[in-house]
Amino acid sequence: MSFLASVAAWLADSAHWQGADGIPIRVLEHVELSALAVVVAAAVALPLGLYLGHTGRASFAAINVANVGRAIPSLAMLVFALLLSIQIGLGLGFWPTLFAMVPLAIPPILTNSFVAIRTTDRDIVEAARGMGMRELQVLRAVELPAGLPIVLAGLRTASVNVVATATLGALVAGGGLGRYIVDGLALQEYERLFAGALLVALLAVGIEVGFGVLERASRHT
Amino acid sequence: MRRFLTVGFALIGLVVTACGGGATASPSPAAATVAPTATPVARPDVIVGSTNFYEQVTLGELYAQILEANGYKVTRKFNLGNREIVQPALQSGQVQVLAEYLATLVSFLDKTAKPTGDKTETAKILADLLKAKSLTVLDAADATDQNGFVVTKETAAKFNLKKLSDLTPIAGQLVLGGPPECPSPTRPYCIPGLKDKYGIVFKDFKPLDAGGPLTVAALDGKQVDVGLLFTSDPSITAKGFVLLEDDKKLQLADNIAPVVRDDLLAKDNGDIKKLLNSISAKLSQAELGDLNKQVSIDKKDGKDVASAWLKKQGLIK
Numbered sequence: 001m002s003f004l005a006s007v008a009a010w011l012a013d014s015a016h017w018q019g020a021d022g023i024p025i026r027v028l029e030h031v032e033l034s035a036l037a038v039v040v041a042a043a044v045a046l047p048l049g050l051y052l053g054h055t056g057r058a059s060f061a062a063i064n065v066a067n068v069g070r071a072i073p074s075l076a077m078l079v080f081a082l083l084l085s086i087q088i089g090l091g092l093g094f095w096p097t098l099f100a101m102v103p104l105a106i107p108p109i110l111t112n113s114f115v116a117i118r119t120t121d122r123d124i125v126e127a128a129r130g131m132g133m134r135e136l137q138v139l140r141a142v143e144l145p146a147g148l149p150i151v152l153a154g155l156r157t158a159s160v161n162v163v164a165t166a167t168l169g170a171l172v173a174g175g176g177l178g179r180y181i182v183d184g185l186a187l188q189e190y191e192r193l194f195a196g197a198l199l200v201a202l203l204a205v206g207i208e209v210g211f212g213v214l215e216r217a218s219r220h221t
Numbered sequence: 222m223r224r225f226l227t228v229g230f231a232l233i234g235l236v237v238t239a240c241g242g243g244a245t246a247s248p249s250p251a252a253a254t255v256a257p258t259a260t261p262v263a264r265p266d267v268i269v270g271s272t273n274f275y276e277q278v279t280l281g282e283l284y285a286q287i288l289e290a291n292g293y294k295v296t297r298k299f300n301l302g303n304r305e306i307v308q309p310a311l312q313s314g315q316v317q318v319l320a321e322y323l324a325t326l327v328s329f330l331d332k333t334a335k336p337t338g339d340k341t342e343t344a345k346i347l348a349d350l351l352k353a354k355s356l357t358v359l360d361a362a363d364a365t366d367q368n369g370f371v372v373t374k375e376t377a378a379k380f381n382l383k384k385l386s387d388l389t390p391i392a393g394q395l396v397l398g399g400p401p402e403c404p405s406p407t408r409p410y411c412i413p414g415l416k417d418k419y420g421i422v423f424k425d426f427k428p429l430d431a432g433g434p435l436t437v438a439a440l441d442g443k444q445v446d447v448g449l450l451f452t453s454d455p456s457i458t459a460k461g462f463v464l465l466e467d468d469k470k471l472q473l474a475d476n477i478a479p480v481v482r483d484d485l486l487a488k489d490n491g492d493i494k495k496l497l498n499s500i501s502a503k504l505s506q507a508e509l510g511d512l513n514k515q516v517s518i519d520k521k522d523g524k525d526v527a528s529a530w531l532k533k534q535g536l537i538k
Contacts, residue, residue, distance in 0.1 A: 020425075091444050173428065173429050173435055173439060173444075183401040183428055186400060186428075188402075
Protein backbone atom coordinates (compact mmCIF):
# COMPACT_ATOMS: atom_id res chain seq x y z
CA MET A 1 0.00 0.00 0.00
CA SER A 2 2.79 2.41 0.89
CA PHE A 3 4.42 1.74 -2.48
CA LEU A 4 1.25 2.66 -4.34
CA ALA A 5 1.03 5.77 -2.21
CA SER A 6 4.58 6.74 -3.19
CA VAL A 7 3.70 6.16 -6.86
CA ALA A 8 0.70 8.45 -6.44
CA ALA A 9 2.95 11.01 -4.76
CA TRP A 10 5.41 10.76 -7.66
CA LEU A 11 2.62 11.36 -10.15
CA ALA A 12 1.22 14.25 -8.11
CA ASP A 13 4.60 16.00 -7.83
CA SER A 14 4.36 19.08 -10.04
CA ALA A 15 8.11 18.84 -10.82
CA HIS A 16 7.37 15.70 -12.80
CA TRP A 17 4.94 17.57 -15.04
CA GLN A 18 7.43 20.15 -16.27
CA GLY A 19 10.44 20.38 -18.56
CA ALA A 20 11.97 18.01 -21.10
CA ASP A 21 11.59 15.04 -18.78
CA GLY A 22 8.07 16.03 -17.72
CA ILE A 23 5.06 13.79 -18.25
CA PRO A 24 3.36 15.95 -20.95
CA ILE A 25 6.51 15.97 -23.10
CA ARG A 26 7.10 12.24 -22.62
CA VAL A 27 3.47 11.43 -23.49
CA LEU A 28 3.70 13.65 -26.56
CA GLU A 29 6.95 11.95 -27.67
CA HIS A 30 5.36 8.57 -27.13
CA VAL A 31 2.19 9.39 -29.06
CA GLU A 32 4.17 11.06 -31.85
CA LEU A 33 6.38 8.05 -32.41
CA SER A 34 3.56 5.51 -32.10
CA ALA A 35 1.28 7.44 -34.44
CA LEU A 36 3.97 7.81 -37.08
CA ALA A 37 4.81 4.10 -36.86
CA VAL A 38 1.15 3.12 -37.34
CA VAL A 39 0.69 5.61 -40.20
CA VAL A 40 3.77 4.28 -42.02
CA ALA A 41 2.67 0.68 -41.42
CA ALA A 42 -0.86 1.49 -42.64
CA ALA A 43 0.51 3.18 -45.75
CA VAL A 44 2.21 -0.12 -46.63
CA ALA A 45 -0.24 -2.69 -45.27
CA LEU A 46 -3.65 -1.16 -46.04
CA PRO A 47 -3.39 -0.92 -49.85
CA LEU A 48 -1.66 -4.31 -49.96
CA GLY A 49 -4.29 -5.96 -47.75
CA LEU A 50 -7.17 -4.43 -49.70
CA TYR A 51 -5.63 -5.46 -53.02
CA LEU A 52 -4.94 -9.00 -51.88
CA GLY A 53 -8.40 -9.29 -50.36
CA HIS A 54 -10.07 -8.06 -53.51
CA THR A 55 -8.12 -10.20 -55.97
CA GLY A 56 -7.24 -13.13 -53.72
CA ARG A 57 -3.82 -13.27 -55.42
CA ALA A 58 -0.61 -14.39 -53.64
CA SER A 59 -2.36 -13.76 -50.36
CA PHE A 60 -0.92 -16.82 -48.62
CA ALA A 61 2.67 -15.74 -49.25
CA ALA A 62 2.10 -12.08 -48.40
CA ILE A 63 0.30 -12.71 -45.13
CA ASN A 64 2.92 -15.20 -44.00
CA VAL A 65 5.82 -12.96 -44.87
CA ALA A 66 4.19 -10.11 -42.95
CA ASN A 67 3.64 -12.37 -39.97
CA VAL A 68 7.41 -12.69 -39.62
CA GLY A 69 7.12 -9.19 -38.17
CA ARG A 70 5.13 -10.70 -35.35
CA ALA A 71 7.52 -13.59 -34.83
CA ILE A 72 10.73 -11.58 -34.44
CA PRO A 73 11.03 -10.22 -30.90
CA SER A 74 10.80 -6.44 -30.89
CA LEU A 75 13.95 -6.21 -28.80
CA ALA A 76 15.94 -8.01 -31.50
CA MET A 77 14.28 -5.86 -34.14
CA LEU A 78 15.34 -2.79 -32.17
CA VAL A 79 18.98 -3.86 -32.13
CA PHE A 80 18.97 -4.42 -35.90
CA ALA A 81 17.18 -1.11 -36.38
CA LEU A 82 19.81 0.60 -34.23
CA LEU A 83 22.69 -0.85 -36.26
CA LEU A 84 20.93 0.17 -39.49
CA SER A 85 20.16 3.64 -38.19
CA ILE A 86 23.76 4.27 -37.12
CA GLN A 87 24.98 2.95 -40.47
CA ILE A 88 22.84 5.36 -42.48
CA GLY A 89 23.60 8.27 -40.16
CA LEU A 90 20.24 8.69 -38.41
CA GLY A 91 21.77 7.98 -35.02
CA LEU A 92 20.09 6.88 -31.81
CA GLY A 93 16.66 7.44 -30.32
CA PHE A 94 13.67 8.25 -32.51
CA TRP A 95 14.59 6.65 -35.85
CA PRO A 96 15.75 3.21 -34.72
CA THR A 97 12.66 2.96 -32.52
CA LEU A 98 10.44 3.89 -35.44
CA PHE A 99 12.18 1.33 -37.69
CA ALA A 100 11.55 -1.35 -35.07
CA MET A 101 7.89 -0.46 -34.53
CA VAL A 102 6.76 -0.45 -38.18
CA PRO A 103 7.22 -4.23 -38.75
CA LEU A 104 5.30 -4.80 -35.53
CA ALA A 105 2.33 -2.77 -36.77
CA ILE A 106 2.15 -4.22 -40.29
CA PRO A 107 0.80 -7.77 -39.64
CA PRO A 108 -2.47 -6.89 -37.85
CA ILE A 109 -3.30 -4.15 -40.36
CA LEU A 110 -2.50 -6.36 -43.33
CA THR A 111 -4.29 -9.44 -42.04
CA ASN A 112 -7.40 -7.55 -40.96
CA SER A 113 -7.77 -5.54 -44.14
CA PHE A 114 -7.33 -8.74 -46.16
CA VAL A 115 -9.92 -10.59 -44.10
CA ALA A 116 -12.31 -7.60 -44.14
CA ILE A 117 -12.48 -7.63 -47.94
CA ARG A 118 -12.32 -11.40 -48.31
CA THR A 119 -15.27 -12.00 -45.99
CA THR A 120 -17.63 -9.56 -47.70
CA ASP A 121 -20.67 -11.48 -48.87
CA ARG A 122 -19.79 -12.72 -52.37
CA ASP A 123 -23.41 -12.38 -53.50
CA ILE A 124 -23.35 -8.64 -52.80
CA VAL A 125 -20.05 -8.30 -54.66
CA GLU A 126 -21.46 -10.20 -57.64
CA ALA A 127 -24.60 -8.05 -57.56
CA ALA A 128 -22.43 -4.93 -57.62
CA ARG A 129 -20.52 -6.25 -60.61
CA GLY A 130 -23.84 -7.14 -62.26
CA MET A 131 -24.93 -3.54 -61.82
CA GLY A 132 -21.94 -2.56 -63.94
CA MET A 133 -19.57 -1.32 -61.20
CA ARG A 134 -15.86 -1.25 -62.00
CA GLU A 135 -13.47 -3.21 -59.73
CA LEU A 136 -12.31 -0.07 -57.90
CA GLN A 137 -15.89 0.98 -57.35
CA VAL A 138 -16.74 -2.47 -55.97
CA LEU A 139 -13.88 -2.17 -53.52
CA ARG A 140 -14.67 1.40 -52.50
CA ALA A 141 -18.45 1.35 -52.42
CA VAL A 142 -19.20 -2.23 -51.39
CA GLU A 143 -16.33 -4.19 -49.88
CA LEU A 144 -14.65 -1.45 -47.86
CA PRO A 145 -17.77 -0.09 -46.11
CA ALA A 146 -18.84 -3.63 -45.24
CA GLY A 147 -15.40 -4.54 -43.87
CA LEU A 148 -14.59 -1.22 -42.18
CA PRO A 149 -15.07 -2.45 -38.59
CA ILE A 150 -12.54 -5.24 -39.20
CA VAL A 151 -10.06 -2.85 -40.84
CA LEU A 152 -10.37 -0.54 -37.83
CA ALA A 153 -9.88 -3.47 -35.48
CA GLY A 154 -6.57 -4.16 -37.23
CA LEU A 155 -5.48 -0.55 -36.77
CA ARG A 156 -6.50 -0.77 -33.13
CA THR A 157 -4.45 -3.90 -32.47
CA ALA A 158 -1.47 -2.36 -34.24
CA SER A 159 -1.74 0.88 -32.26
CA VAL A 160 -2.04 -0.81 -28.88
CA ASN A 161 0.90 -3.10 -29.69
CA VAL A 162 3.06 -0.21 -30.78
CA VAL A 163 2.19 2.02 -27.81
CA ALA A 164 3.07 -0.74 -25.38
CA THR A 165 6.25 -1.76 -27.20
CA ALA A 166 7.58 1.73 -28.02
CA THR A 167 8.79 1.84 -24.40
CA LEU A 168 11.78 -0.17 -25.66
CA GLY A 169 12.95 2.97 -27.46
CA ALA A 170 14.38 4.23 -24.18
CA LEU A 171 16.99 1.47 -24.41
CA VAL A 172 18.44 3.16 -27.49
CA ALA A 173 18.37 6.64 -25.97
CA GLY A 174 14.90 7.48 -27.27
CA GLY A 175 12.33 9.60 -25.46
CA GLY A 176 8.75 8.64 -24.64
CA LEU A 177 7.30 6.98 -21.58
CA GLY A 178 9.86 4.14 -21.69
CA ARG A 179 12.32 6.71 -20.35
CA TYR A 180 10.65 6.49 -16.91
CA ILE A 181 10.87 2.70 -16.93
CA VAL A 182 14.52 2.48 -18.02
CA ASP A 183 15.68 5.40 -15.86
CA GLY A 184 13.62 4.22 -12.91
CA LEU A 185 15.40 0.89 -13.04
CA ALA A 186 18.85 2.49 -13.41
CA LEU A 187 18.19 4.93 -10.56
CA GLN A 188 16.44 2.30 -8.46
CA GLU A 189 13.53 4.72 -8.21
CA TYR A 190 10.78 2.18 -8.50
CA GLU A 191 7.95 4.67 -8.16
CA ARG A 192 9.24 6.37 -11.33
CA LEU A 193 9.36 2.99 -13.06
CA PHE A 194 5.87 2.03 -11.95
CA ALA A 195 4.44 5.45 -12.80
CA GLY A 196 5.89 5.08 -16.30
CA ALA A 197 4.34 1.64 -16.70
CA LEU A 198 1.01 2.97 -15.46
CA LEU A 199 1.05 5.87 -17.92
CA VAL A 200 1.79 3.49 -20.81
CA ALA A 201 -1.05 1.23 -19.74
CA LEU A 202 -3.44 4.18 -19.49
CA LEU A 203 -2.41 5.39 -22.92
CA ALA A 204 -2.94 1.93 -24.42
CA VAL A 205 -6.36 1.56 -22.80
CA GLY A 206 -7.29 5.06 -23.99
CA ILE A 207 -6.43 4.10 -27.56
CA GLU A 208 -8.34 0.84 -27.24
CA VAL A 209 -11.45 2.72 -26.07
CA GLY A 210 -11.07 5.41 -28.73
CA PHE A 211 -10.90 2.86 -31.52
CA GLY A 212 -13.83 0.98 -29.97
CA VAL A 213 -15.98 4.07 -30.33
CA LEU A 214 -14.83 4.51 -33.95
CA GLU A 215 -15.59 0.90 -34.76
CA ARG A 216 -19.06 1.08 -33.31
CA ALA A 217 -19.74 4.25 -35.28
CA SER A 218 -18.51 2.55 -38.46
CA ARG A 219 -20.96 -0.31 -37.93
CA HIS A 220 -23.96 1.98 -37.68
CA THR A 221 -23.29 3.89 -40.86
CA MET B 222 26.86 -2.62 -38.14
CA ARG B 223 29.69 -5.08 -38.25
CA ARG B 224 31.40 -3.43 -35.32
CA PHE B 225 29.08 -4.54 -32.51
CA LEU B 226 28.67 -8.03 -33.85
CA THR B 227 32.40 -8.54 -34.15
CA VAL B 228 33.02 -7.34 -30.61
CA GLY B 229 30.59 -10.00 -29.45
CA PHE B 230 32.21 -12.72 -31.54
CA ALA B 231 35.68 -11.65 -30.43
CA LEU B 232 34.60 -12.06 -26.83
CA ILE B 233 33.16 -15.48 -27.44
CA GLY B 234 36.30 -16.49 -29.33
CA LEU B 235 38.46 -15.27 -26.53
CA VAL B 236 36.56 -17.22 -23.91
CA VAL B 237 36.89 -20.39 -25.97
CA THR B 238 40.61 -20.04 -26.62
CA ALA B 239 41.42 -18.98 -23.09
CA CYS B 240 39.52 -21.91 -21.61
CA GLY B 241 40.85 -24.43 -24.09
CA GLY B 242 44.51 -23.55 -24.31
CA GLY B 243 45.13 -22.67 -20.68
CA ALA B 244 47.22 -25.15 -18.83
CA THR B 245 49.12 -26.70 -21.72
CA ALA B 246 51.36 -23.75 -22.50
CA SER B 247 54.93 -24.87 -22.03
CA PRO B 248 57.51 -22.61 -20.43
CA SER B 249 59.80 -21.11 -23.00
CA PRO B 250 63.46 -21.70 -22.25
CA ALA B 251 64.51 -18.49 -23.99
CA ALA B 252 64.92 -15.05 -22.46
CA ALA B 253 65.88 -14.65 -18.86
CA THR B 254 65.59 -10.97 -18.19
CA VAL B 255 65.91 -11.10 -14.43
CA ALA B 256 68.01 -14.10 -13.47
CA PRO B 257 71.15 -14.33 -15.54
CA THR B 258 72.82 -16.40 -12.79
CA ALA B 259 74.76 -19.46 -13.85
CA THR B 260 73.11 -21.85 -11.40
CA PRO B 261 69.40 -22.41 -12.10
CA VAL B 262 67.23 -21.17 -9.24
CA ALA B 263 64.30 -23.18 -7.89
CA ARG B 264 61.13 -21.74 -9.44
CA PRO B 265 57.79 -22.36 -7.69
CA ASP B 266 54.84 -23.22 -9.92
CA VAL B 267 52.45 -20.31 -10.38
CA ILE B 268 48.69 -20.19 -10.96
CA VAL B 269 47.57 -17.00 -12.72
CA GLY B 270 43.84 -16.23 -12.69
CA SER B 271 41.50 -13.73 -14.28
CA THR B 272 37.87 -12.66 -14.25
CA ASN B 273 35.65 -13.16 -17.30
CA PHE B 274 36.50 -9.98 -19.14
CA TYR B 275 38.89 -9.66 -22.09
CA GLU B 276 41.05 -6.99 -20.47
CA GLN B 277 41.59 -9.31 -17.50
CA VAL B 278 42.51 -12.22 -19.76
CA THR B 279 45.09 -10.10 -21.60
CA LEU B 280 46.57 -8.92 -18.31
CA GLY B 281 46.66 -12.53 -17.11
CA GLU B 282 48.50 -13.47 -20.31
CA LEU B 283 51.06 -10.70 -19.74
CA TYR B 284 51.77 -11.99 -16.23
CA ALA B 285 51.81 -15.63 -17.31
CA GLN B 286 54.10 -15.12 -20.29
CA ILE B 287 56.72 -13.03 -18.52
CA LEU B 288 56.90 -15.68 -15.80
CA GLU B 289 57.12 -18.52 -18.33
CA ALA B 290 59.88 -16.71 -20.18
CA ASN B 291 61.83 -16.72 -16.95
CA GLY B 292 61.51 -20.41 -16.22
CA TYR B 293 58.33 -20.58 -14.15
CA LYS B 294 55.75 -23.26 -14.84
CA VAL B 295 52.47 -21.36 -15.11
CA THR B 296 48.91 -22.66 -14.93
CA ARG B 297 46.29 -20.32 -16.38
CA LYS B 298 42.88 -20.15 -14.74
CA PHE B 299 41.18 -17.49 -16.83
CA ASN B 300 37.56 -16.42 -17.21
CA LEU B 301 36.69 -17.73 -13.78
CA GLY B 302 33.80 -15.34 -13.25
CA ASN B 303 33.41 -12.01 -11.52
CA ARG B 304 35.29 -10.66 -8.51
CA GLU B 305 32.86 -12.41 -6.16
CA ILE B 306 34.27 -15.69 -7.48
CA VAL B 307 37.88 -14.82 -8.21
CA GLN B 308 38.75 -13.13 -4.89
CA PRO B 309 37.73 -16.16 -2.80
CA ALA B 310 39.75 -18.33 -5.22
CA LEU B 311 42.78 -16.12 -4.60
CA GLN B 312 42.27 -16.15 -0.83
CA SER B 313 41.97 -19.93 -0.78
CA GLY B 314 45.02 -20.50 -3.00
CA GLN B 315 43.22 -21.88 -6.07
CA VAL B 316 44.68 -18.82 -7.79
CA GLN B 317 47.96 -17.17 -6.81
CA VAL B 318 48.38 -14.16 -9.08
CA LEU B 319 45.62 -11.83 -10.25
CA ALA B 320 45.41 -8.45 -11.96
CA GLU B 321 43.26 -6.19 -9.81
CA TYR B 322 41.97 -2.63 -9.68
CA LEU B 323 43.03 -0.70 -6.57
CA ALA B 324 39.98 1.30 -5.49
CA THR B 325 37.39 -1.29 -6.49
CA LEU B 326 39.21 -4.01 -4.60
CA VAL B 327 39.45 -1.77 -1.53
CA SER B 328 35.68 -1.23 -1.58
CA PHE B 329 35.12 -4.92 -2.23
CA LEU B 330 37.18 -5.95 0.79
CA ASP B 331 35.89 -3.27 3.14
CA LYS B 332 32.70 -1.34 2.44
CA THR B 333 33.62 1.31 5.00
CA ALA B 334 37.14 1.96 3.64
CA LYS B 335 37.69 5.22 1.80
CA PRO B 336 39.78 4.81 -1.35
CA THR B 337 40.82 8.13 -2.89
CA GLY B 338 41.70 9.46 -6.33
CA ASP B 339 45.39 9.07 -5.51
CA LYS B 340 47.18 5.93 -6.70
CA THR B 341 49.78 5.80 -3.92
CA GLU B 342 47.29 6.49 -1.13
CA THR B 343 44.81 3.92 -2.41
CA ALA B 344 47.55 1.32 -2.92
CA LYS B 345 48.57 1.81 0.71
CA ILE B 346 45.00 1.37 1.98
CA LEU B 347 44.74 -1.77 -0.13
CA ALA B 348 48.07 -3.16 1.09
CA ASP B 349 46.88 -2.83 4.71
CA LEU B 350 43.59 -4.58 3.93
CA LEU B 351 45.35 -7.40 2.07
CA LYS B 352 47.89 -8.02 4.85
CA ALA B 353 45.24 -9.71 6.99
CA LYS B 354 44.48 -12.08 4.11
CA SER B 355 48.17 -12.93 3.49
CA LEU B 356 48.08 -11.20 0.13
CA THR B 357 50.38 -8.54 -1.31
CA VAL B 358 49.66 -5.86 -3.86
CA LEU B 359 52.66 -5.15 -6.09
CA ASP B 360 53.36 -1.91 -7.98
CA ALA B 361 50.33 -0.33 -9.60
CA ALA B 362 50.46 0.69 -13.26
CA ASP B 363 49.54 4.14 -14.55
CA ALA B 364 46.81 2.44 -16.56
CA THR B 365 43.34 2.55 -15.01
CA ASP B 366 39.92 1.16 -15.76
CA GLN B 367 37.58 3.71 -14.22
CA ASN B 368 35.03 6.33 -15.26
CA GLY B 369 36.48 8.69 -17.83
CA PHE B 370 35.00 11.64 -19.68
CA VAL B 371 35.71 11.54 -23.38
CA VAL B 372 35.28 13.95 -26.29
CA THR B 373 35.83 13.57 -30.02
CA LYS B 374 39.05 14.83 -31.57
CA GLU B 375 37.12 17.69 -33.23
CA THR B 376 35.53 18.84 -29.97
CA ALA B 377 38.90 18.67 -28.22
CA ALA B 378 40.50 20.78 -30.95
CA LYS B 379 37.64 23.28 -31.11
CA PHE B 380 37.67 24.08 -27.38
CA ASN B 381 41.31 23.15 -26.74
CA LEU B 382 40.39 20.44 -24.21
CA LYS B 383 42.98 18.27 -22.47
CA LYS B 384 41.74 17.90 -18.93
CA LEU B 385 38.40 18.02 -17.15
CA SER B 386 38.96 21.48 -15.70
CA ASP B 387 39.18 22.80 -19.29
CA LEU B 388 35.47 21.97 -19.53
CA THR B 389 34.39 24.25 -16.68
CA PRO B 390 34.04 27.52 -18.66
CA ILE B 391 32.43 25.96 -21.77
CA ALA B 392 30.33 23.08 -20.40
CA GLY B 393 27.18 25.20 -20.73
CA GLN B 394 27.44 24.75 -24.50
CA LEU B 395 27.88 20.98 -24.40
CA VAL B 396 25.66 17.92 -23.96
CA LEU B 397 26.81 15.05 -21.74
CA GLY B 398 25.89 11.43 -22.48
CA GLY B 399 26.20 8.65 -19.92
CA PRO B 400 24.34 6.02 -17.94
CA PRO B 401 20.77 6.99 -16.93
CA GLU B 402 21.74 7.04 -13.25
CA CYS B 403 24.41 9.73 -13.85
CA PRO B 404 22.31 12.70 -12.64
CA SER B 405 21.30 10.96 -9.41
CA PRO B 406 22.49 12.70 -6.24
CA THR B 407 23.69 9.30 -5.01
CA ARG B 408 26.30 9.13 -7.84
CA PRO B 409 29.18 11.32 -6.63
CA TYR B 410 31.39 10.29 -9.56
CA CYS B 411 29.04 11.55 -12.26
CA ILE B 412 27.06 14.79 -12.65
CA PRO B 413 26.96 15.77 -8.94
CA GLY B 414 30.73 15.21 -8.60
CA LEU B 415 31.52 17.17 -11.76
CA LYS B 416 29.51 20.08 -10.36
CA ASP B 417 30.99 20.02 -6.86
CA LYS B 418 34.62 19.35 -7.76
CA TYR B 419 35.01 21.08 -11.12
CA GLY B 420 32.03 23.46 -11.28
CA ILE B 421 31.03 21.75 -14.53
CA VAL B 422 27.36 22.12 -15.46
CA PHE B 423 26.37 20.82 -18.89
CA LYS B 424 23.68 22.28 -21.13
CA ASP B 425 21.85 18.97 -21.19
CA PHE B 426 22.20 15.30 -20.30
CA LYS B 427 21.27 12.39 -22.55
CA PRO B 428 20.69 9.04 -20.83
CA LEU B 429 22.57 6.32 -22.76
CA ASP B 430 24.38 3.28 -21.33
CA ALA B 431 27.19 2.52 -18.89
CA GLY B 432 30.23 2.99 -21.11
CA GLY B 433 28.78 0.82 -23.85
CA PRO B 434 28.07 0.94 -27.59
CA LEU B 435 25.31 3.57 -27.27
CA THR B 436 27.67 6.10 -25.73
CA VAL B 437 30.29 5.40 -28.39
CA ALA B 438 27.69 5.73 -31.17
CA ALA B 439 26.26 8.93 -29.68
CA LEU B 440 29.74 10.52 -29.50
CA ASP B 441 30.55 9.31 -32.99
CA GLY B 442 27.25 10.61 -34.38
CA LYS B 443 27.67 13.93 -32.54
CA GLN B 444 24.43 13.45 -30.60
CA VAL B 445 26.40 14.18 -27.44
CA ASP B 446 29.61 16.21 -27.03
CA VAL B 447 31.02 14.55 -23.92
CA GLY B 448 30.59 10.86 -23.14
CA LEU B 449 31.22 8.78 -20.06
CA LEU B 450 33.30 5.73 -20.99
CA PHE B 451 35.70 3.49 -19.10
CA THR B 452 39.26 4.80 -19.30
CA SER B 453 40.55 1.57 -20.89
CA ASP B 454 37.72 1.38 -23.44
CA PRO B 455 39.19 0.20 -26.77
CA SER B 456 36.96 2.54 -28.77
CA ILE B 457 38.87 5.54 -27.36
CA THR B 458 41.91 4.37 -29.35
CA ALA B 459 39.87 3.03 -32.26
CA LYS B 460 37.80 6.19 -32.76
CA GLY B 461 40.55 8.63 -31.82
CA PHE B 462 38.51 10.02 -28.92
CA VAL B 463 40.29 12.23 -26.39
CA LEU B 464 40.16 11.07 -22.78
CA LEU B 465 40.11 14.16 -20.59
CA GLU B 466 42.54 13.95 -17.70
CA ASP B 467 40.84 13.86 -14.30
CA ASP B 468 43.16 16.60 -13.00
CA LYS B 469 41.29 17.15 -9.73
CA LYS B 470 41.04 13.41 -9.02
CA LEU B 471 37.26 13.07 -8.95
CA GLN B 472 37.38 9.36 -9.80
CA LEU B 473 38.76 6.80 -7.39
CA ALA B 474 42.14 5.38 -8.37
CA ASP B 475 41.37 2.12 -10.16
CA ASN B 476 44.92 1.57 -11.32
CA ILE B 477 45.82 -1.93 -12.38
CA ALA B 478 48.10 -3.86 -10.04
CA PRO B 479 49.06 -7.51 -9.57
CA VAL B 480 47.81 -9.05 -6.32
CA VAL B 481 49.88 -12.04 -5.24
CA ARG B 482 49.67 -14.61 -2.44
CA ASP B 483 52.30 -14.18 0.30
CA ASP B 484 53.07 -17.92 0.40
CA LEU B 485 54.04 -17.81 -3.28
CA LEU B 486 56.35 -14.84 -2.74
CA ALA B 487 57.93 -16.64 0.24
CA LYS B 488 58.86 -19.61 -1.96
CA ASP B 489 60.37 -17.32 -4.57
CA ASN B 490 63.68 -15.44 -4.64
CA GLY B 491 62.03 -12.10 -5.41
CA ASP B 492 61.95 -12.49 -9.20
CA ILE B 493 58.15 -12.81 -9.42
CA LYS B 494 57.84 -9.43 -7.78
CA LYS B 495 60.45 -7.85 -10.06
CA LEU B 496 58.97 -9.37 -13.21
CA LEU B 497 55.37 -8.36 -12.49
CA ASN B 498 56.46 -4.87 -11.41
CA SER B 499 58.33 -4.49 -14.69
CA ILE B 500 55.00 -4.90 -16.50
CA SER B 501 53.25 -2.31 -14.31
CA ALA B 502 56.09 0.14 -14.98
CA LYS B 503 55.43 0.01 -18.73
CA LEU B 504 51.61 -0.23 -18.70
CA SER B 505 50.37 3.29 -19.47
CA GLN B 506 46.75 4.21 -20.19
CA ALA B 507 47.45 4.42 -23.93
CA GLU B 508 49.21 1.03 -23.94
CA LEU B 509 46.29 -0.64 -22.15
CA GLY B 510 43.77 0.99 -24.50
CA ASP B 511 45.77 -0.33 -27.44
CA LEU B 512 45.97 -3.86 -26.00
CA ASN B 513 42.19 -3.84 -25.49
CA LYS B 514 41.62 -2.55 -29.00
CA GLN B 515 43.75 -5.30 -30.54
CA VAL B 516 41.80 -7.99 -28.69
CA SER B 517 38.23 -6.68 -28.79
CA ILE B 518 38.11 -4.72 -32.04
CA ASP B 519 40.90 -6.18 -34.21
CA LYS B 520 39.93 -9.67 -32.94
CA LYS B 521 43.54 -10.73 -32.39
CA ASP B 522 44.29 -13.59 -30.03
CA GLY B 523 44.99 -12.39 -26.49
CA LYS B 524 48.07 -14.63 -26.28
CA ASP B 525 49.65 -13.16 -29.40
CA VAL B 526 48.78 -9.63 -28.38
CA ALA B 527 50.38 -10.17 -24.96
CA SER B 528 53.59 -11.70 -26.29
CA ALA B 529 53.98 -9.04 -28.99
CA TRP B 530 53.57 -6.34 -26.34
CA LEU B 531 56.08 -7.92 -23.96
CA LYS B 532 58.61 -8.17 -26.80
CA LYS B 533 57.99 -4.58 -27.90
CA GLN B 534 58.59 -3.38 -24.34
CA GLY B 535 61.80 -5.45 -24.15
CA LEU B 536 60.43 -7.50 -21.25
CA ILE B 537 60.87 -10.87 -23.00
CA LYS B 538 62.97 -11.87 -25.98
